[in-house]
Amino acid sequence: MSGPDNARTFRVGDDDDGIRLDRWFKRNLPDVSFNLVSRWARTGQLRVDGKRATPGDRLEAGQTLRVPPAEAAPIEGARPKRIVKPLNDDEQAFVREMVMAEGRDWYLLNKPPGLATQGGTKTHQHLDRLLDGLANDEGQRPKLVHRLDKDTSGVLLVARSARAAAHFSKAFSGRTAKKIYWAIITGAPSVEDGLIDLPLAKQPGTGGEKMHVDMEEGLASKTRYRVIDRAGNRAAFVELQPLTGRTHQLRAHMAAIGHPIVGDAKYGGAEAMLTGGISRKLHLHARRLKVDGSDAKPIEGTAELPPHFAESLAALGFEAIAGDMMPIDQPPRATPEAKAKRAAAKAKDARRARKGERRNRGGDSRTAARPKAKPRRK
Incomplete structure (x- = not known):
């Protein structure tokens, strides 16, 4: 979005909660160099919630970021703009094959595993680049509004315009969009x-590439899970619903409770691998998505499984149809542990209240029993 002075404004989403401002630019505006970000900060043009910001500031979900217009970049000394190599015929066909459904201002894609959503230092082939293959006649290309990990497959929504992107970004950051994953x-x-319900933070020494449970410094993170079927004690087919949007949340949470996602060597190590011909690829798939469109009509999509996931289901005796039985809007149920914690907290509050009553009664009785001082004779 642009303001009256042509400055661009962005709302920090849940996925970017806690990251440095310079890292936010690398993720969301990769064409803006670090030197330019620093220059904008020094001259007061870069602001967060109206206040001057520095590249090292940490962002919070919901904050408003004011960024100067792209044309404000100085020409002298600026690095030449990176030349984007046009898509070849195979790449254009590849991205078009991903399209599951489309509307006036959106596409629903089924992202395959192994394809990064956005580029990076060593990532040159990614979905954001391939979106050039879905540009309209005027050359306007779709825009990303949320992401999936490189090795996670499944349904992903992209917007046809900046206005639609703003609408959908608000839905995802406000948690009104419903996402169901299979694992x-x-x-x-x-x-x-x-x-x-375990808070997550970036694990020190990993460069922010791995998360871990941190009860003191971690950000609130909640995941609903439901066991669809089980293969004895060997494995289980589960439905996962992220109620917050932290990096690697589902992977970190499942590993934290002792049940890492199959193929997730980063969080589960050797324990995440199954024998018997089960693929070593990550078995995490964004199965279903539901979000309201700009016309208030719901957009729903269900993504077919990648081959390795479907083959593993069959090998373990699971049926995919069993996973689609639960409505996407089904509210989560608290675990017995969570119920016990709430009961204990309620009992503790009740004990405090009774203790306060006894203290008050004791104070009143002592006051009533205290004899009045006799008047002194003159």
């Missing part, structure tokens, strides 16, 4: 339907 995990949770 195969090692072992089988004893509680079949519940919530994982």
